[in-house]
Amino acid sequence: MQMDENTPLAISVENVSKKFRLGTFGEHHRLTEAISDGFKALLSGNFKTLTGDTREFWALENISFKVLKGEVVGIIGHNGAGKSTLLKILSRIVTPTKGRIGVRGRIGSLLEVGTGFHPELTGRENIYLNGAILGMKRSEIRNRFDQIVEFAEVGQFLDTPVKRYSNGMIVRLGFSVAAHMEPDVLIIDEVLSVGDQSFQDRCMGKATELGNQGRAILVVSHNLAAISNICCRALLMDHGSIVLDGPPKQVIEHYLKGMQVDTGKVVWEPATAPASSQIRLHSIGVRNVHSLTSNNQVDIDQPIAIEIEYEVLCEGAINTVQLHLKDENGVFVLSSANAPSMNLAIDQTYGKPLPLGFYRAECVLPANFLNDSRYVLNLFLGPEIGKPTIQCHNVLAFRVLDTGAMRKEYLGSWYGPAIRPRLAWSTCSIR
């Protein structure tokens, strides 16, 4: 669709800021606590404790931009840059602390696929329910019902409860309903990254089609390739502000350049370290197993050690450590934890109450396993795996350097795969 100065506005975001209080509300979930805190404040004369302490942070700071009708705008940025908060404000889920937002026409927001699906209801019933939640009228759903079913490829399971569906089917059905809602403004959060490749391609196609029909689309994704394919404009966010606004190619380049700040080790000051009530992170570093110092460039043909040092603040705390590894395309490569059944070695501290003091957890990735790429680590600590109390995203980045150990026979590019492990191959004559 052609854009000029006469193209009407679709979205207008004006000086929007959003403040969150850290922790305070998690701790105030019970009325009795609020009351007892109120009494404490009365007695001590210190009302600051009532209105929340100083632990506030601005998830968004003074954001302004406009989107024209027919524009497909991508939003990129690190985790925690404020992208999701922005989408939530645009979808009216969250109210901004300051500023205002205006939209022309009907908004459809897709922050999650299949919101409101009920497992006990059949596919057919869920299409109507989910459609209604997304803001479609019954008559609209009825008219598009066949298209929705066809796009989702669930025809023969229409009268089966959704609880018996596979994950893939649920995702397909959810996206399909949303894709047929035909809003004037569509807001999508990272949902294009679900489903198998062919389904993803169809989703991309659908998004482009909606843009061509003159709808404004805002999409958040870590899939930079997708952003540059379907968007005509991109916004780069960092620490709650918009840093760059322009053609996707330019913005993505800038973003990737900013990612190159690699350090082989991160050491935190106690005051600012990620911490829970029981554990405080001290440092995380990466090195080749045989080298003594951390290095953000490690050799591919040697095992790679990731060291996490933390302090136990509370006698008898129980702690587990979990790592996520992503490659430079944002592909989730692996997840690993120190639980016994996931561990090649033995971790004596696992599940045991720990005395006060400093601890170092070390995870060794095998040699000739990762590709020559840049990897980013997410770190999770907590009393139980899957329920982390400390989460650090993109905490450390390192580059794996190709030393040629696996290139005696082939000198071309290994570009593409997330890992390139050395595996056992053998061939024998069978006839």
Added chain:
Amino acid sequence: MDACREIVYFGQPDPMGLKQLKEAWNSRELLLSFFQRDLLIRYRQVLIGVLWVLIQPTLGTLIFLLLFYFMGANRNPHLNTREIWHDASVILVGMLLWQLVNNSLRDATGSLVNHQHVITKIYFPRMLLPLASLLCALFDLAVGGILLFPVSAWLGQSFHWATSWAALLAIVWLVVFCFGAILWLSSLNAQYRDIGYVLPFVMQLGMFLSPVVYGLERIENSLSRFWQVIYCANPVASCIGLARWGVLGSPMPPVLGLMLAAIITFLLVASGLVWFQRSNQWMADRI
């Protein structure tokens, strides 16, 4: 087409909370979807299905009827079947209306919390969730009122046509009262889960403070005029009294009590609307 549609800004001022009513009305189809879903789920994988709606008030009435007689609460030692049916009708009216209050408050209080994954992912008038619970409770009342009450009233030969409009008025009034109450309860529970824990006890107390299993006559006999008015200031007590007066010719609640109850209902709904509108702004952050 575009010229006629202007940019609309979110969060237009709504000090009385009335715009949210209009918004909810505009999404009435979603309300029906939630209502339909709640009904479907309730009777999925249930053998006798909708019969449960009848069994609950029937058994409840039976239990309290027996209690009634064993406690020597009847005035007449020579009971005939007609009188027993009349007493059953009196209790049934109380049970059905109480069920409306109890079920709607119980289900609506948890409704926002139970849907927090939806509330934090998409926007729709959140008022629809507690309203759907209210509709479900109203459905129970409708089934019981249409299938059970006529039977017992006919067998008791005590149905009063002329004043039966009062029962409808009482139901509408009670729905309005429940609406005000669930606006408060559901949004408070979203922030303080204690509401959900305390509610069952309050409801139990409320059942005995309202003429559910006994008639207003007992109050007339045991309370002074002043306390009768105070007793009927409870909208539930007034409504049940009014409904019984309408269809069964039981004594009418004191007019002063009815007026007090009406004022209380109005205040509850008005403040509920204002509060719910306020709480909407932090709902997704704090739920």
